[in-house]
Amino acid sequence: MGETGRQLAVVTADADVVEAELVDDETAGASVVVHTDRDRHLSPETVAAIAASVADSTRRAYGTDRAAFAAWCAEEDRTAVPASAETMAEWVRHLTVTPRPRTQRPAGPSTIERAMSAVTTWHEEQGRPKPNMRGARAVLNAYKDRLAVEKAEAAQARQATAALPPQIRAMLAGVDRTTLAGKRNAALVLLGFATAARVSELVALDVDTVTEAEHGYDVTLYRKKVRKHTPNPILYGTDPATCPVRALRAYLAALAAAGRTDGPLFVRVDRWDRLAPPMTRRGRVIGDPAGRMTAEAAAEVIERLAVAAGLSGDWSGHSLRRGFATAARAAGHDPLEIARAGGWVDGSRVLARYMDDVDRVKNSPLVGIGL
The missing domain is CATH 1.10.443.10 (Intergrase catalytic core)
Known part of the structure; x- marks a missing residue:
């Protein structure tokens, strides 16, 4: 392969078979830019300006989701940021089976989607790459399928009634x-x-x-x-x-x-x-x-x-x-x-x-x- 690197790519074929292959790593040998702490620094004023760009309701919801994720990670002895693909998959599974205090039912798919977005954007805001969400998405899709088969109310996305x-x-x-x-x-x-x-x-x-x-x-x-x-x-x-x-x-x-x-x-x-x-x-x-x-x-x-x-x-x-x-x-x-x-x-x-x-x-x- 000359100077080109090789890495293992995992491709999921179906629920029972996992295939793997070696693929070229085009980035091998390339120069790597190392950012200093100063490069990663955001002033309080800039942090506030970024926060102000998000709707108040979204900011509150994201804050709640991030706090819940951090607390769960602490209980599970996992790292919240940067989160691994395995942590994200386990967390989403946790959300699909854990009743919420107010409803005594697990969160619906749209609520879990929002929580996943809250965590991935949290990584971006801290200058971290987004976590791999393939496993988390698979867990969520399985949850949607199960709710649909059970004809659960949560299977349908809630929409406000149209005021005609x-x-x-x-x-x-x-x-x-x-x-x-x-x-x-x-x-x-x-x-x-x-x-x-x-x-x-x-x-x-x-x-x-x-x-x-x-x-x-x-x-x-x-x-x-x-x-x-x-x-x-x-x-x-x-x-x-x-x-x-x-x-x-x-x-x-x-x-x-x-x-x-x-x-x-x-x-x-x-x-x-x-x-x-x-x-x-x-x-x-x-x-x-x-x-x-x-x-x-x-x-x-x-x-x-x-x-x-x-x-x-x-x-x-x-x-x-x-x-x-x-x-x-x-x-x-x-x-x-x-x-x-x-x-x-x-x-x-x-x-x-x-x-x-x-x-x-x-x-x-x-x-x-x-x-």
């Missing part, structure tokens, strides 16, 4: 729109649907990001997932009860009457239907001092209205976003335009799944074949 116009009408039917809170909730639901906004994007809006226009309003949202500002035209609806323009106008007028003409668009309202004062803990202000709603509070409004309307399903803050995509596709709109309006990344698998919900019937090969 009929469901939105039902949700808003019981809202008292004479109150500030009622006007806010109606505007939140209808604007969230009309812009296909994530609740985090919705509560980030300020009053000055809403501009009145001949067609209704123009609203600019920052889509953090794609790092873009998207201008969204808000058009009049045919039904006054679900018209986002009318709902937004009524809410803005109520805000102005309460003395608020700038700052956060969606704000906390207290039980007496007044703008809530800043929250404090031990004399210190917590949360947004201007009263901006949190994403969790906005999601709770959507869930509460769905429950009050007697709607079944899995309701969350994402229901409006999914409902927009589903309703727009059902109305015949082009997927590319839907993606641009809602700030989905090109080739989004999530959006494609929403499209499939509509297209699988409309474009079924059974249509028009004469059965």
Whole structure:
């Protein structure tokens, strides 16, 4: 072989047979760059900047997953970072058989997928190569197969129920729109649907990001997932009860009457239907001092209205976003335009799944074949 090195490559042919062969190692003899400690150093400011690039919810979830992985490794006398392929496979198997305290059932496949991502990105953040996940993936695939055979609920990925116009009408039917809170909730639901906004994007809006226009309003949202500002035209609806323009106008007028003409668009309202004062803990202000709603509070409004309307399903803050995509596709709109309006990344698998919900019937090969 001359100067070319040789290494053992293991190829899994099936569940019972393992094949191995020698392959050329093209890197043998190549010069190796050795990084110093300084090369591997990140300042606290840079670490904070990297962390800020990730959504708060994802950062919290990853933190929980990484802490659980580190604790398991400590109990098993294994190294967390860098983790071996065997450690990753054993850890994933552990997740598939260990009941979680809250549900008393093992984690579902999507939760395990997220945990695997949390650990692999943890390696990257520490300047380590990603661990070999082939064994871990095989364990996870076997788990998915078993859940499917058992017809377990966890075999199906959980999706938020789509809030379509009929469901939105039902949700808003019981809202008292004479109150500030009622006007806010109606505007939140209808604007969230009309812009296909994530609740985090919705509560980030300020009053000055809403501009009145001949067609209704123009609203600019920052889509953090794609790092873009998207201008969204808000058009009049045919039904006054679900018209986002009318709902937004009524809410803005109520805000102005309460003395608020700038700052956060969606704000906390207290039980007496007044703008809530800043929250404090031990004399210190917590949360947004201007009263901006949190994403969790906005999601709770959507869930509460769905429950009050007697709607079944899995309701969350994402229901409006999914409902927009589903309703727009059902109305015949082009997927590319839907993606641009809602700030989905090109080739989004999530959006494609929403499209499939509509297209699988409309474009079924059974249509028009004469059965």
